[in-house]
Structure formats: C-alpha cells, structure tokens
Amino acid sequence: MRCARPGFVSVIGSPRVQIRMSAMSTRATPDRIDASRAALIVYDACRRALTPADPARRAAMRPVLDAWVALIGACRARAVPIIYTTPVSRADGADVVLLPTDLSVETGVPSLTNCVEGTPDAGFPDEIAPRPLDYVYLKRRPSAFYGTGVAELLRMLRRTALVIGGGATNRGVETSVREAFSMDLDTVVVRECCWGGDGAAHAYSLDKSMKMYARVRTLAQALAMLAVPTVR
Incomplete structure (x- = not known):
C-alpha cells in the first residue's frame, strides 16, 4: 500500500480512493476553561495530606491548601460542579491492596495507603470543606x-472537561489524568494544587508525562482561563 499524502488515508484494495480526514484541532481552547462543560475534581485533598499533625509538614502544605481555596472559590463563582474524592479503606483492612510491586518491596511501604474510612483524616480541611451542592x-x-461513580456523574451532568489537582501527583493524579484522556475528557491540571512525596517524580509528572494527556497550568493561568467568558 502506498503512503497517503498528509491528511488522507488510502483504502486497502482501492488505491485510487482517498478519504479526507478531518484534522483534529489541538488548539481547541488553550486560553480558557469552558465553565459550562467543566467539572473540578478535588483529588484526595483530605486532612491527612493538607493539615497533618506534624507542624513542619503542615507548614509545608499550607501553600497547597491556599491554592485549593483560590481554585475552589473560582469554580464556585462560575458554577462549576465540584467533586471531592477521599482515599479510604475499611478499618479491618479487608479492602487494602497488598500487591508485591517493585516499590513496595524496595521501601517496605504498601502499594496503597489509604485513610481509615470514617476517621477525621479522611475528611477535608475546614477551609475547603464540601458544601451541600x-x-x-x-x-x-x-x-x-475506578469504582467511584465519578465517571457516571460527569455523564449525567454532561461535563466533558476537567480541572484537577491533588496528590500524589505522579500516582493517583496522573492515573486519573491518563484515564480521563482515554474517556475523551479535556483536562487541565493545576500545578500549585498538586503535591508528592518524591520531588523528582512530582516534577517529571507535571513537566513531562501528564503533558501528553492534559494541559498543565499554574494556578494564576487556571484562574485566568476560568475568568474568560464562555462563547456561545
């Protein structure tokens, strides 16, 4: 089969027949977030992560919490649905994942470490606590x-775009961003709302790997994108 000219594909068995392919725009909405079709996922921004008991860790996480306050406030102002996830397992550990991954073997840390369901750690800081809606x-x-109902909610709300942040950046956030891409969701990742225990992995995820599946923006950029009026 001959190579087709750019923008065309040859049909096997019919070399003279060429079908024009519609070029997919990669410049759909680089400068704005369409509030009418977007939803915000507050990924695992629970007390354990953002307001830990250790004073030094709490101080280190304060900028992330402040970024969430700003982003959630902006989304509320634009009537963007806000979806919170919190990582939980049963108190008896019956649903805990204990698979022998390379990292778990190397570090001795389980492959998944959730909060205990129903404990204060699994809730959210007062500054960003969920509201009734x-x-x-x-x-x-x-x-x-996976297993949450978030995908079904997005379909019900007819939301085809996401704004997301959370932690760990290179683990659950990236996992979710990759899956969102497979679901044809237009995703924006907000840098200052992400965190991770491994600085190099956190940076690589934001600067390299997630850029294949989403637009990665600073908080200031995301707020400006939300402020642009929706074009009808």
Whole structure:
C-alpha cells in the first residue's frame, strides 16, 4: 500500500480512493476553561495530606491548601460542579491492596495507603470543606474514576472537561489524568494544587508525562482561563 499524502488515508484494495480526514484541532481552547462543560475534581485533598499533625509538614502544605481555596472559590463563582474524592479503606483492612510491586518491596511501604474510612483524616480541611451542592466520593483505588461513580456523574451532568489537582501527583493524579484522556475528557491540571512525596517524580509528572494527556497550568493561568467568558 502506498503512503497517503498528509491528511488522507488510502483504502486497502482501492488505491485510487482517498478519504479526507478531518484534522483534529489541538488548539481547541488553550486560553480558557469552558465553565459550562467543566467539572473540578478535588483529588484526595483530605486532612491527612493538607493539615497533618506534624507542624513542619503542615507548614509545608499550607501553600497547597491556599491554592485549593483560590481554585475552589473560582469554580464556585462560575458554577462549576465540584467533586471531592477521599482515599479510604475499611478499618479491618479487608479492602487494602497488598500487591508485591517493585516499590513496595524496595521501601517496605504498601502499594496503597489509604485513610481509615470514617476517621477525621479522611475528611477535608475546614477551609475547603464540601458544601451541600458538592459531590463527595469514597475512593479505594488510585483512579478518581475506578469504582467511584465519578465517571457516571460527569455523564449525567454532561461535563466533558476537567480541572484537577491533588496528590500524589505522579500516582493517583496522573492515573486519573491518563484515564480521563482515554474517556475523551479535556483536562487541565493545576500545578500549585498538586503535591508528592518524591520531588523528582512530582516534577517529571507535571513537566513531562501528564503533558501528553492534559494541559498543565499554574494556578494564576487556571484562574485566568476560568475568568474568560464562555462563547456561545
């Protein structure tokens, strides 16, 4: 089969027949977030992560919490649905993942470490606590979608775009962003709302791997994108 000219594909068995392919635009909405079709996923921004008991860790996480306050406030102002996930497992550990991954063997840390369901750690800091109209989902695996009902909610709300942040960046957030791409969801990742225990992995995820599946933006950029009026 001959190579077709750019923008065309040859049909096997019919070399003279060429079908024009519609070029997919990669410049759909680079400068704005369409509030009418977007939803915000507050990925695992629970007390254990953002307001830990250790004073030094709490101080280190304060900028992330402040970024969430700003982003959630902006989304509320634009009537963007806000979806919270929190990582939980049963107190008896019956649903805990203990698979022998390379990293778990090397570090001695289980492949998945959730909060205990129903404990204060699994809740959210007062500054970003869910409101009655928000959506809260318990999450037992890394993806924001697997076994949660979030994908079904997005379909019900007819939302085809996501704004997301959370932690760990290179684990659950990236897992969710990759899955969102497979679901044809237009995703924006907000840098300052992400965190991770491994600085190099956190940076690589934001600067390299997630850029294949989403637009990665600073908080200031995301707020500006939300402020652009929706074009009808």
